[in-house]
Amino acid sequence: MTQVAERWPFFEHVQVINLDSRTDRWAAMQAQFERMGVNGNIQRFSAVRPPADIVEQPQLTGLRDFLKRVDGDSERLAAKLRSTWGCTQSHLGIIRLAQASGWPHVLILEDDCEFEPYSLPVLRRVARQMQSHDWDMLYLGGTYKKGGRLRRFSANLLDAGRIRLGHAYLVHERLYQRILDEAEGSGLPIDWYYSEILHPEVRSFLVTPVLAYQRLLDMSDIEAVERKPEFKTRKALRRLWSRIRYAAF
Numbered sequence: 001m002t003q004v005a006e007r008w009p010f011f012e013h014v015q016v017i018n019l020d021s022r023t024d025r026w027a028a029m030q031a032q033f034e035r036m037g038v039n040g041n042i043q044r045f046s047a048v049r050p051p052a053d054i055v056e057q058p059q060l061t062g063l064r065d066f067l068k069r070v071d072g073d074s075e076r077l078a079a080k081l082r083s084t085w086g087c088t089q090s091h092l093g094i095i096r097l098a099q100a101s102g103w104p105h106v107l108i109l110e111d112d113c114e115f116e117p118y119s120l121p122v123l124r125r126v127a128r129q130m131q132s133h134d135w136d137m138l139y140l141g142g143t144y145k146k147g148g149r150l151r152r153f154s155a156n157l158l159d160a161g162r163i164r165l166g167h168a169y170l171v172h173e174r175l176y177q178r179i180l181d182e183a184e185g186s187g188l189p190i191d192w193y194y195s196e197i198l199h200p201e202v203r204s205f206l207v208t209p210v211l212a213y214q215r216l217l218d219m220s221d222i223e224a225v226e227r228k229p230e231f232k233t234r235k236a237l238r239r240l241w242s243r244i245r246y247a248a249f
Contacts, residue, residue, distance in 0.1 A: 014041060016043070036119065045090065047087075050086050106171055108169055113212050123207075137204040141168040141207075147162055160205065163194070
């Protein structure tokens with residue numbers, strides 16, 4: 001059932017990263033926004049697809065070494081290096097656009113992002129809870145990694161560091177230039193640069209309950225593997241309770 005379109009908090013400037021070849025994913029995102037009744041400035045950002053010979057460039061040496069340490073020197077290393085670099089360049093391209101456009105913040109989404117049905121009521125609460133408080137990054141979804149700070153900030157916000165994944169997050173204009181100056185040379189995928197270098201020094205928050213996940217049973221354009229469902233009782237119960245609490249049936 002399609003909801004009546006209305007203005008969503010934090011959706012003033014939205015960019016959806018989408019490969020030109022994945023028209024199916026862009027169509028799915030548009031259909032999702034229509035079902036949810038999202039009324040915002042939502043635009044498609046053509047994902048960067050680097051040329052195959054980019055993997056031999058010296059500027060990728062650090063990232064190549066990182067991927068070798070994490071995944072091993074497999075036959076897929078070159079393909080993953082190319083895709084990971086393209087992913088980073090896509091995120092940075094959006095931040096350059098946001099900076100040039102004078103946007104106070106930008107919501108970056110990847111085209112495999114799926115929102116929970118209770119996203120709007122939670123975002124309304126988050127907007128109220130953030131009033132009079134400064135923030136630099138706000139994650140609508142992501143995975144917290146041990147070792148980062150994790151403190152309850154308000155009913156629907158965690159003051160959190162070491163958040164991985166980049167399928168649904170906001171960046172404040174205060175960080176635009178720093179990210180553009182540092183990310184490429186960090187030798188890390190964009191979400192690792194955020195979690196390991198940026199988060200310890202900035203005000204990053206994670207919405208709770210989590211509102212956005214990466215679509216299951218869909219082939220990752222970077223990993224080239226299908227994300228398969230993994231049932232976890234505690235997580236399923238939390239999502240059910242959130243639906244009840246925020247009346248999202």
